Amino acid sequence: xxxxxxxxxxxxxxxxxxxxxxxxxxxxxxxxxxxxxxxxxxxxxxxxxxxxxxxxxxxxxxxxxxxxxxxxxxxxxxxxxxxxxxxxxxxxxxxxxxxxxxxxxxxxxxxxxxxxxxxxxxxxxxxxxxxxxxxxxxxxxxxxxxxxxxxxxxxxxxxxxxxxxxxxxxxxxxxxxxxxxxxxxxxxxxxxxxxxxxxxxxxxxxxxxxxxxxxxxxxxxxxxxxxxxxxxx
Ligand SMILES: Nc1ncnc2c1ncn2[C@@H]1O[C@H](COP(=O)(O)OP(=O)(O)OP(=O)(O)O)[C@@H](O)[C@H]1O
Ligand SMILES: [Mg+2]
Numbered sequence: 001x002x003x004x005x006x007x008x009x010x011x012x013x014x015x016x017x018x019x020x021x022x023x024x025x026x027x028x029x030x031x032x033x034x035x036x037x038x039x040x041x042x043x044x045x046x047x048x049x050x051x052x053x054x055x056x057x058x059x060x061x062x063x064x065x066x067x068x069x070x071x072x073x074x075x076x077x078x079x080x081x082x083x084x085x086x087x088x089x090x091x092x093x094x095x096x097x098x099x100x101x102x103x104x105x106x107x108x109x110x111x112x113x114x115x116x117x118x119x120x121x122x123x124x125x126x127x128x129x130x131x132x133x134x135x136x137x138x139x140x141x142x143x144x145x146x147x148x149x150x151x152x153x154x155x156x157x158x159x160x161x162x163x164x165x166x167x168x169x170x171x172x173x174x175x176x177x178x179x180x181x182x183x184x185x186x187x188x189x190x191x192x193x194x195x196x197x198x199x200x201x202x203x204x205x206x207x208x209x210x211x212x213x214x215x216x217x218x219x220x221x222x223x224x225x226x227x228x229x230x231x232x233x
Contacts, residue, residue: 008073009037009169009201010058015067017053017224027053028064029224037168038199040192042206042215050224051205052173058203059092059171060084089118093162095155095172101146107133107157108142114165125164132160135190137183152179159187163194169201176208188214 017028027050035041043051056062057069060076069076071087079087088094101110111129115121133142136156146154155178162170170191176184188211194200206212213232220228 007036008034009039009071010035011068011070012058013068013070015057015064015069017050017057017062018065027224028057031067031224031226033219033226033229035169035201035203037201038195039201039203040195040216041201041203042212042218043203043221044206044212044218045221049221051221053224054221055096055171055173055203055205059094060088089114090165091168093165093167093170095159095162095170095175097173097177101154101157101161103146106143106145107138107149107153107160110146110157111160111164113161118165129160129164132163133157136160136187152183155179156183156187163200166198167200169203172202172204174205174207176206176211184208184211 012031012033015028015031016026019025019027031054043054045051053062057064060069060079063077071091076084076087102113105113108126108129111133112121112125115125115129130142133139136159138153138156138160141149141153141157146157149157155175159172159175162172172191176187179187191202191204192214195202204211204215212218216233217231218228219226219230
């Protein structure tokens with residue numbers, strides 16, 4: 001395994017995440033993980049085991065209770081909200097069910113949103129957005145709004161949006177959960193294609209066994225701990 005620092009994208013060091021409440025929940029316990037650029041990683045584990053919590057921490061959406069998160073050798077705990085937001089917009093693509101599409105906007109406009117936000121809209125962005133939507137099987141839906149699309153089609157729009165800014169890493173939490181087997185396999189193949197062509201890193205939470213087994217690396221989380229970390233080639 002190539003562990004040279006310049007190949008390291010992110011690193012978790014002894015991460016703990018506790019949700020406080022009447023009864024504290026120890027959602028992540030002493031998690032250590034190094035992810036290299038260009039990896040295609042699947043995260044599996046039972047419901048409630050801490051997968052989404054880990055994605056939120058990795059995606060700088062939630063802070064760990066203790067431990068350190070590094071991106072490209074920079075420790076992130078000192079970053080303020082603005083710095084985190086800028087980093088997310090530039091470097092991270094999210095495919096989370098909670099990140100809904102904006103209902104007032106068409107599929108094409110939703111995909112273009114990251115470019116609007118970074119205030120660098122160009123004609124080339126529109127072409128890229130159309131290419132991605134076409135690749136994902138939505139060539140005839142550019143101008144449809146979320147209410148006019150099926151659940152699976154909206155999920156595909158969210159996928160296209162995540163890929164739009166050409167991020168370093170894509171975090172996907174059950175990205176194909178609402179899709180049939182055929183569409184889900186197609187989307188998975190698209191991820192693999194982008195992963196190899198653009199060296200984009202993918203970290204995907206999935207319950208679908210066959211999808212997980214097509215990843216280069218599988219991490220299993222049980223009760224807040226990584227209990228398995230396997231590389232395939
Ligand atoms: N905001 C929160 N406040 C309190 N507890 C939370 C919060 N979010 C998650 N938890 C708890 O933390 C634990 C881990 O939850 P998490 O959402 O990470 O699980 P998961 O592995 O993603 O599960 P699933 O496969 O069902 O999506 C669970 O016990 C959950 O109830
Ligand atoms: Mg979850």
